[in-house]
Amino acid sequence: MSAPSPFILGLTGSIGMGKSTVAAMFRELGVPVFDADAAVHALQGPDGALLPAIEAAFPGTTGPQGVDRPKLGNAVFGNREALARLEAIVHPAVAEMRADFMRENADRPLVVFDIPLLYEKTGDRGLDAVAVVSAPAGVQRDRVLARPGMTVDKFAQILALQVPDEEKRARADYVIDTGTTMPATREAVHALVERLTARDSSSSGP
Incomplete structure (x- = not known):
């Protein structure tokens, strides 16, 4: 009999909801976290594995520090064909x-799996459950507008x-509230x- 595979929890949440903080809490509890954004970065x-392919497809968009994000963004913005070419380079590498x-x-x-745009792009395929990090709209707004360079x-x-x-x-299958105190959020993550x-190892659902 083969060993049971890990339960895969998708973690997502809108801007300013505290998803990165919650992901860190999972790590503190010894839970492995795959950060899709960190993988892309x-x-x-610098010295990233995809730089040669991206430079070949979009000349002038990379340098010693890696991808020049504004230049690459300009190269694909509003251009579905260009975006598809970029995704064809990036997505297989992230999947690997x-x-x-x-x-x-x-x-x-x-x-x-820490997936910022889970509902917007990737969907919940391959996941056993999804946890959404959430806070009241006023809390979210205050957090986001406190960021450097952010405007209304x-x-x-x-x-x-x-x-x-x-x-x-x-x-979502689970909602993690970050609109409360940090200890309360940490306790909610621990309970989850x-x-x-x-x-039960025979269970296939959340």
């Missing part, structure tokens, strides 16, 4: 890193591109980890 950063992550953690009871208009534009928080919460790691 590594692949596109994710597969390596799963092989390295095949004996763990629980792993987390820019915040509104970002929100317009994201699935509304209310819908994310409705579609205990619940998912203590599940």
Whole structure:
């Protein structure tokens, strides 16, 4: 009889909801976390594995520090064909890193996939459950507008591109509230980890 595979929890949340903080809490509890954004940054950063392919497809968009994000953004913005070319370079590489992550953690009871745009882009395919990080709208607004360079208009534009928080919460299997105290949020994460790691190994759902 083969060993049970890890329970895969997708972690997502809109801008300013505290997803990165919650992901760190999972790590503190010893839960492996695959960060999709960090994987892309590594692949596109200094000496990143994808730099030659990106430079060949979009000349002048890379340099010693890796991908020049404004230049690459300008090269693909509003151009579906260009965006598809970029995604054809990036997505297989990220999938390979994710597969390596799963092989390295095949004996763990629980792993987390940190996916910022889960509902907007990737969907929940391959996940056993989804946890949405959420906070009241006023808390979210205060957090985001406190960021350097953020404006009310820019915040509104970002929100317009994201699935509304209310819908994310409705579609999620679990909701992690960060609108409360840090200890309360940490306790909620701990309780969720205990619940998912203590599940019957024959269970296939959340």
